[in-house]
Amino acid sequence: MDYFASLIGQNQAVELLTQAVSGNRIAPGYLFVGSNGIGKSLAAQYFIELLFSAHLAEPRLIASVQNRVQQRNHPDLLWVEPTYMNQGKRLSIKEAESVGLKRKSPPQIRLEQVREIGDFLSRPPLEAARSIVVLSQAETMGEGAANGLLKTLEEPGKAALILIAPTVESLLPTLISRCQKIQFNRLNPAAMALVLQQAGFGEILSHSEVMGMAQGSPGEAIAIWQQLQSMPDDLLQKVKQFPQNLRSALALAKEIDKTLDTESQLWLIDYLQHCYWQQFLAGKISRSPLEPLEKARQYLLNYVQPRLVWECTLMGICQ
Numbered sequence: 001m002d003y004f005a006s007l008i009g010q011n012q013a014v015e016l017l018t019q020a021v022s023g024n025r026i027a028p029g030y031l032f033v034g035s036n037g038i039g040k041s042l043a044a045q046y047f048i049e050l051l052f053s054a055h056l057a058e059p060r061l062i063a064s065v066q067n068r069v070q071q072r073n074h075p076d077l078l079w080v081e082p083t084y085m086n087q088g089k090r091l092s093i094k095e096a097e098s099v100g101l102k103r104k105s106p107p108q109i110r111l112e113q114v115r116e117i118g119d120f121l122s123r124p125p126l127e128a129a130r131s132i133v134v135l136s137q138a139e140t141m142g143e144g145a146a147n148g149l150l151k152t153l154e155e156p157g158k159a160a161l162i163l164i165a166p167t168v169e170s171l172l173p174t175l176i177s178r179c180q181k182i183q184f185n186r187l188n189p190a191a192m193a194l195v196l197q198q199a200g201f202g203e204i205l206s207h208s209e210v211m212g213m214a215q216g217s218p219g220e221a222i223a224i225w226q227q228l229q230s231m232p233d234d235l236l237q238k239v240k241q242f243p244q245n246l247r248s249a250l251a252l253a254k255e256i257d258k259t260l261d262t263e264s265q266l267w268l269i270d271y272l273q274h275c276y277w278q279q280f281l282a283g284k285i286s287r288s289p290l291e292p293l294e295k296a297r298q299y300l301l302n303y304v305q306p307r308l309v310w311e312c313t314l315m316g317i318c319q
């Protein structure tokens with residue numbers, strides 16, 4: 001059985017992972033690194049299915065393992081994702097969306113979640129040869145959480161940890177040094193087309209703006225497409241054009257702050273950087289606004305009042 005058959009365009013990573021299982025050389029820590037939306041989480045899932053099924057012969061039992069891993073309810077698997085805090089309660093990204101939580105700051109993996117990893121690994125595995133912990137978006141860990149994870153990585157016991165992150169630089173060097181790096185690469189156009197068509201998003205292929213922003217990441221292409229569908233059309237048309245004067249800049253800043261939550265505003269910065277850069281290359285604008293937009297991103301990430309950030313950014317651009 002080819003557990004990785006549905007993972008497209010990541011042959012080198014698949015080969016490394018399958019060889020690790022066949023040779024029974026499982027590292028205590030892995031770092032799955034590469035751009036978002038190119039299959040790192042899917043590879044982790046398939047890798048765990050292969051690990052947990054390696055000693056099984058009956059198709060029925062293998063199918064049961066695969067189903068429980070996919071549902072994230074296997075007793076020897078802990079899948080950790082960034083969370084929001086709302087009235088003292090942790091919410092996953094999906095839970096936050098379902099309750100309509102206004103997201104004022106990005107989600108993160110918290111120290112409490114790292115402590116729960118320690119509790120999970122304090123008991124032996126129930127069915128598999130080893131327990132597995134996956135930290136999705138590991139780059140969202142604060143320094144306290146990352147330092148708490150370090151001790152677990154040093155002495156994981158009968159377990160393996162998989163950290164998923166977009167870049168090596170986004171994690172503490174002490175964590176990186178304790179993990180085997182598995183590199184994932186952006187997909188070529190043919191692989192991109194295949195993944196999007198299989199996912200039911202073939203229409204994206206005809207939208208050059210989305211494909212240009214995605215840069216070989218089908219997951220990013222889908223996320224960009226869905227975000228565009230949720231954005232008010234009139235606001236999109238306004239932000240695509242440089243503000244012509246200070247009054248229009250202030251009005252646009254107010255509308256952005258009123259209409260979009262902070263995470264949508266962070267996405268808007270990516271969108272504007274792409275749009276304005278294309279206009280700059282075409283000679284439609286005289287100077288690149290990439291630097292002020294990047295500064296705006298950092299201000300938003302540091303919880304500066306969003307309306308003030310947009311007012312200063314847009315006024316600076318139009319002058």
